[in-house]
Amino acid sequence: MEKSINDLEGSTAGVSNVGLLPAESTRPTWGSKVQYILAQVGFSVGLGNVWRFPYLCHQNGGGAFLLLYLLLLLIIGIPLFFLELAAGQSIRQGSIGVWKHISPRLAGIGFASCVVCSFVALYYNVIIGWSLFYMFNSFHYPLPWENCPTLMNQTQEVPECAMSKPTTYFWYRTALNITNAIEGSDMNWPMVGCLVLAWFLVCGGMIKGIKSSGKVMYFSSVFPYVVLLCFLIRGLLLEGAADGIRIMFTPKLEIWGNVQVWRQAATQVFFALGLGFGSVIAYSSYNDRYNNCHFDAILVSFINFMTSILATLVVFAVLGFRANVLTETCVQTNMDKIFHLIHNGSLQQDIMPIGNLTNAEYSPWYKDTNSKVNLQQFGIEDCRVEVEMNKGVEGTGLAFIAFTEAMTHFPASPFWSLLFFLMLLNLGLSTMFGNMQGIITPLLDNFSCLRKKKTTFTVLCCITGLLIGLIFVQRAGNYYVSMFDDYSATLPLIIVVIFENIAIAWVYGAERFMEDIRGMLGHRPWKIYKYMWQYITILGMIGLLLASLIRMCIEKPTYRAWNEEEANEEMLEYPPWALAMLVCLIVIAALPIPIVFLKHTIQDWIQKKSKSYGDCGYSQGNTVDDITGPIEGSTDHGFTGNGYLPVEMEDFAERGKLLTNEDIDEADVDTENANG
């Protein structure tokens, strides 16, 4: 997709400036609608769908979480996704440009988008690195996570592995070589290598573009679905898979009362669609002006949602299988205990069930017997698939542990494993390209001095990303990934999107925006969107923001750590320095918004002052009008004064709309020169 944009940028020379709207005729457009949709899907569908969504679902009540997610997708996700698509398409600029266009004071929203995007890119590439690590390890037969390694010169298994599972051991010890807590700064050198490779791939993709045309894109977007489907079919054939899926779809409605679950569902909506990243805006800005962006919004959201469901089905099928095995072991252990107790006379012979109990029969038998004889006092416990389902598979490792486990049960397991990690690589890289575009494009647009050294700048970005990314490939790196994932990809996103929403619905004007969209679509979009943007999405997000803030204040933030000695996960509190770091993440991401706002407010104030003192030295950026020429008022949708903006702002909006990025940059430079 990068290629198409770059190509288009190069091919604009042949397009003549017809009519009075130079910006519209010089702006490059996508080669085809399919290409554009694939690019949007490629960016939005990513590791989050197979790695983040299933574990959130698993953590937060399965089916009930799914319903909640769908609800929030419909009332917050789609309206805001539509808003970003429409804004990009009508204003036809990258994230910084769009918000600057609405008001220069709001340009900070674009910078904040860039910061959030960089934070995500930093840890996202680490996950790609993990995938590469697993991919390389898939070339062994049997797979290295199939059996526990033995202690040196002995037949005994490594205790940490024997006490957990080979897949868990491989993840925590072999891949991450994780420390017991977030403290400690040893490097995990094999992972450093994988991260270098991951950044190398991203950098290569960014510089060269995807070489062999659209065909690669068709492949890279279809491939993940084929792999997921194969895995689903294979997964469904495993025993207990149906139970897993049944449990997933059984809504635990009580979680609807938990504000934190709402918060997690909503942030996942933002993360999945890429709201607030700026990449969506950048892509849609290359659209034809009359493209049906409402249809796109619904289509892309739908594909994204279905992908999450598909991935979750696979994960839950596998979890069900795993729970089935665990339950079997549990039943066996307890039956052995009962047998011994009867043998030494502690229990009556008649409670012993006749024949072997299946997993499904055990629990009813247990309940029935327990009401007659207190089995618990003998240390005999209930065994239920539902309970086993929740054991030990939470947090970021879920997909890696669950999937790797599944693959060991397939014939030709290394092949499947390779396929799976190739798929992750595929999903991750296309999203990383979108992310990098979300960082690099607005910066190049905004700082024209960088534009001549685009390649150097791209390489520098990647190297910086790699260097900062080294914190994630320490032995404690996984804990930083969780921290970034929990805090930098959540609260700041909400803040950015709230401001985006306010900027369009209240600064620019929802009615005006609706009219703009009418101009693009040919008909007015459903009226409900207006009310959504004006009230519902904003209130929803403010509620979310408050929920997140309150949680941060009353609840000590914790993280899931691996304890080597106990071979078990435990929740630990962040040390003070980590808390400080976490707060910094949020503050740094949100800071550009007030800074730019203040900068422009103060500048305007100074300008007004100097004007009222009759200072003629200042030219109010009128150079822009000279560039663009007259405005075609009648066919111009919405930007003619209808009282929503203060006059100066409206003026700016009018001018901005008719400019190419280059013009705006020149105008900025001119203004700055004039000011200086």
Ligand SMILES: O=C(O)[C@@H]1CCCCN1
């Ligand atoms: O769900 C994902 O993996 C991506 C992350 C970046 C934004 C779009 N969605």
Ligand code: NA
């Ligand atoms: Na992707």
